[in-house]
């Protein structure tokens with residue numbers, strides 16, 4: 134048995150812009166245990182719901198996270214709509230779906246870039262972010278914001294995308310897809326990249342089920358489940374099958390996310406083909422009274438929203454269970470027995486978003 | 493060998509293409525028609541109803557109904573455009589340019605008596 138020592142990792146760390154702290158118990162270069170501590174950026178956003186009109190809280194809900202911002206805003210609206218029993222127009226549902234999937238592409242491209250950065254492939258990192266930039270431009274064109282969109286409201290959406298804009302986007306996606314195939318092939322086939330990803334941080338299906346893993350990390354361990362199957366926004370009219378891999382290592386997680394980018398392109402194409410004309414919002418009358426749960430599939434996995442209203446314009450409770458929070462136990466499991474140098478990659482492959490975990 | 497050369501094509505393309513980034517502020521920034529930059533007010537239309545101040549999620553707007561003053565904290569504002577949507581008089585709109593960075597907070601006052609409006613002009617100038 135080697136010498137045991139403790140190496141602190143984070144909350145400020147060169148490879149990870151997220152403030153998570155791990156105390157790594159190492160034996161020589163091998164990690165025996167990881168002890169997490171979170172809570173560096175708690176902002177108390179859930180509590181604000183008691184002080185802000187439920188209609189205005191949408192803009193706060195969006196700011197729970199800077200990457201899945203659209204989905205946070207949307208899921209909050211869906212939850213309030215369920216409480217108030219409002220059925221929003223179909224066109225609004227489709228628009229939400231399109232923006233959701235665009236967020237997914239943007240998030241996964243961002244993540245691929247960070248992963249490349251973590252194993253030291255700087256030019257690949259910048260190439261991934263170059264592609265992400267195009268999506269951000271499209272967001273700005275359609276919503277007016279690059280990362281925070283402010284297009285959701287209880288009862289629908291605030292902005293429409295006309296036919297011209299949608300077909301322009303589809304054309305751009307066709308071009309992007311070619312570029313992205315070229316880039317992602319580097320992740321999937323490059324020899325050096327493979328040596329860093331293959332057989333690192335294996336999470337078996339059994340472990341995954343036991344630890345309640347969610348999202349791409351779950352699907353990479355062979356569990357075929359996708360919350361988009363549960364019908365929110367317009368997903369009930371859209372054909373989506375979970376992308377699954379069975380190895381459960383870092384390579385499998387990368388593979389799943391890459392395939393999800395192309396799946397997102399496909400979903401957007403389906404949505405644009407099916408989108409009906411009509412209103413984009415209806416007026417939600419009355420005040421929310423009652424409670425509702427909403428489960429959505431964010432780029433990082435399943436997020437759960439809970440809303441409880443009391444018949445006034447201030448809600449009683451708003452609660453978010455974010456995917457990163459659910460994935461931290463699996464992260465700790467995978468770090469056991471890993472090399473110290475692999476820890477940044479292991480943390481990255483759960484695609485951590487600490488800001489939304491701590492709200 | 494082939495697996496080692498996966499990135500070569502991208503590298504070659506990159507060597508012979510123009511930079512994708514723009515040299516801001518030497519060149520103009522890219523903005524879109526819908527870009528939400530900063531809130532601007534047409535003070536003549538405003539009736540000081542305080543609705544925008546009440547509905548602002550960041551409490552960035554202050555409206556003094558008695559003295560007819562409309563005030564915004566530029567860096568307190570989170571550019572959500574909620575005030576623009578709720579204003580019944582259509583006095584508010586969203587500019588496409590952002591507030592320039594500053595070391596101090598920028599509070600801009602509109603609709604005040606003579607003295608204040610001079611101050612406001614000076615502030616407006618320094619903002620640009």
Ligand code: SF4
Nearest residue numbers: 538539541542544579
């Ligand atoms: S809501 Fe419009 S009219 Fe009312 S105070 Fe604000 S800017 Fe003025």
Ligand code: SF4
Nearest residue numbers: 548569570572573575
């Ligand atoms: S844009 Fe939003 S944050 Fe800014 S002043 Fe208007 S309501 Fe407040």
